Amino acid sequence: MTQPTAAVLLIGDELLSGRTRDINLQQIAQYLEPIGIPVRECRTVPDIEEEIVAAVNALRAKYTYVFTTGGIGPTHDDITADAIAAAFGTGISEHPEVLAEMAERYKAMNTDFTPARRRMARIPHGAKIVKNPVSGAPGFQMENVFTMAGVPQIARAMLEDIGPRLEGGARVHKVQLRGPGLREGDLAEPLGAIAKAYPDVSIGSYPWYLGTGDNGVALVARSTDTVRLETVRGELEALMRGLGVEPIPDPL
Amino acid sequence: MTQPTAAVLLIGDELLSGRTRDINLQQIAQYLEPIGIPVRECRTVPDIEEEIVAAVNALRAKYTYVFTTGGIGPTHDDITADAIAAAFGTGISEHPEVLAEMAERYKAMNTDFTPARRRMARIPHGAKIVKNPVSGAPGFQMENVFTMAGVPQIARAMLEDIGPRLEGGARVHKVQLRGPGLREGDLAEPLGAIAKAYPDVSIGSYPWYLGTGDNGVALVARSTDTVRLETVRGELEALMRGLGVEPIPDPL
Structure with a gap:
């Protein structure tokens, strides 16, 4: 059996400025280890589209799976979804089912479903949704690349939805x-x-x-x-x- | 003034397995920020020479400074010094002054200066020494690449010796x-x-x-x-x- 491999791509200026100490690499590695998928490389890049695109394309060609964290929130510096679409040369637009679910969720919370919040329903074409039971706005899977939130609790929850899609290797x-x-x-x-x-x-x-x-x-x-x-x-x-x-x- | 840039290269299986949560990226970024040298990228690679060499060469060509941590201890998995020498296409051997200082230090501690400890005196040819006031075994500077220990307290102390060699940029x-x-x-x-x-x-x-x-x-x-x-x-x-x-x- 060929051993599957993984890479982690951490996205966010706050990690490179020293504002935030990452914990997502550790929790992703600890999640993957029991299913026999060793993490072989990690990169941390800023919120700059061309840097994200270059890293995604380098890593997805080299490893069985790539896990990205960060940059899928509602603000102007959240550009990961667009970068993933660019990396795969595909379009991106609001995902009808995601939009409907989010609209319902915000309505139930009596919270405005603002255009900024709608941005979080933008999903690269061809991607599968990764559920976010914590705060609603989903991640997504584009071929062998899984895009998750940067907030550690949300990333951890998303791994649970991703796990069954992974083909594990020999347990180390x-x-x-x-x-x-x-x-x-x-x-x-x-x-x-x-x-x-x-x-x-x-x-x-x-x-x-x-x-x-x-x-x-x-x-x-x-x-x-x-x-x-x-x-x-x-x-x-x-x-x-x-x-x-x-x-x-x-x-x- | 051109803004100088930095990259950090974290070396060690323990970071990718999830055993250890890195703190060196954060402390390096926090040290460099006040002197106007933003960290633009970080990579984490395993204790595999070809992976270290490829990362060092990619990063040193792209950024003003590169800071590596990890892999300069006395054990068989400490291969960073050899990898740096390979990346620069230079040789590596025991550095006479480092060897003399370490011999004296271990003698004062009444500790055997074993062949394994002597390995830590092996420095790539042409490198400048980076002092380690904590435990003696030094880091080194090879052109724009600074190689430091992985133990955070030692890495932090080494930054103090490196600081005066850096040309800072506009303070952010x-x-x-x-x-x-x-x-x-x-x-x-x-x-x-x-x-x-x-x-x-x-x-x-x-x-x-x-x-x-x-x-x-x-x-x-x-x-x-x-x-x-x-x-x-x-x-x-x-x-x-x-x-x-x-x-x-x-x-x-």
């Missing part, structure tokens, strides 16, 4: 062992030897420093093969114990 | 006004008119939803021209008051 299993007090410089050589001996298992080393006395190294191994993974777990545990540290298994 | 000033209870759909049209009337001022709209009753919209305007910015501030305040909300000035 993982082991994480924490070694309090360990230092990377002491374990790097035997760890490198283990990584070399098990090229089909991805092994990462992540030091932490949370203040005096609270530091160490977490070792993470990932593989689709649970038998190989358990063998590597044994090797990593032996490595830590050889350095005088009892490994602590840790859920990721 | 900003105004942020918070409007509790505002909804984007109600202000989007007059806001769009303001944005159109002041094309030299960048205006963003950022809704927040922090639970029942705590929601609203923050409007942010940015410009190098403080006079124009104050005019726009007046327009935005009038817009909010016209919707019955007293704007709250907010430090960014």
Whole structure:
């Protein structure tokens, strides 16, 4: 089975100015991992159509799935839907069913369905709708590109509607062992030897420093093969114990 | 004056797997903003040399400065220094002064200067050193590319050594006004008119939803021209008051 892959495209000036710290990459990656779709690349671009178009076209050609967040609200800086239409060379206009649903929703909330709110019913031609149970205005799927809201709670809800449309791959299993007090410089050589001996298992080393006395190294191994993974777990545990540290298994 | 630009390249499997939520983009952007160097793009790539090389070469050709984080530690998955050397088509070897300083530092800490730790003294030929006052092992500058550690505290310290080497641009000033209870759909049209009337001022709209009753919209305007910015501030305040909300000035 070919392993499907994903890329994430984060859209918004606020991410590049430092105003906002992104959390969508993390939540998308955590959603996709259990269904065997690893995220291979992420790009963050400003609210500039040509930059969005270039990134969408580069990523959709290279990865099985692309997930974009941001820029589908009602204001002038929300240009993602137009950019996606441009990237696919298709038109964009109000989607009749979306428009009807939104009109009803705003009526029920006793809120004006302003022209600005109607902008959120503009969907690139040929796209499938992605439901937004949080605030109504939908995302959409254009071939292998899923366009979601930037507000994390809404993006998370949209993933639930997208999930069943994805063809997952082999589940990547993982082991994480924490070694309090360990230092990377002491374990790097035997760890490198283990990584070399098990090229089909991805092994990462992540030091932490949370203040005096609270530091160490977490070792993470990932593989689709649970038998190989358990063998590597044994090797990593032996490595830590050889350095005088009892490994602590840790859920990721 | 031409405005300098920057790109950020985040390197590490842990960012794409969802294990770690990045904060380096935000802190780099916040460091560069006051010296007039806007971040225009960010990419996140895995610990795979060809991916790092391709991203470095794409970004360094397009932006004035590139800042990379991650992958310069002592373990087998720390391959950024080699990737930077490959991207520039240059060699890499132990830097004599770095090696001497690190040897002394580890001796003072009564810690073995293992071959793995010596790996951190390998610097691409022609690079200038970037000091690491936190843990010793340095970053480096290769032409317009600055390579920093992934640990946020270390990356932050390295920025202090990099700062004086950067040629800043016109300072971008900003105004942020918070409007509790505002909804984007109600202000989007007059806001769009303001944005159109002041094309030299960048205006963003950022809704927040922090639970029942705590929601609203923050409007942010940015410009190098403080006079124009104050005019726009007046327009935005009038817009909010016209919707019955007293704007709250907010430090960014």
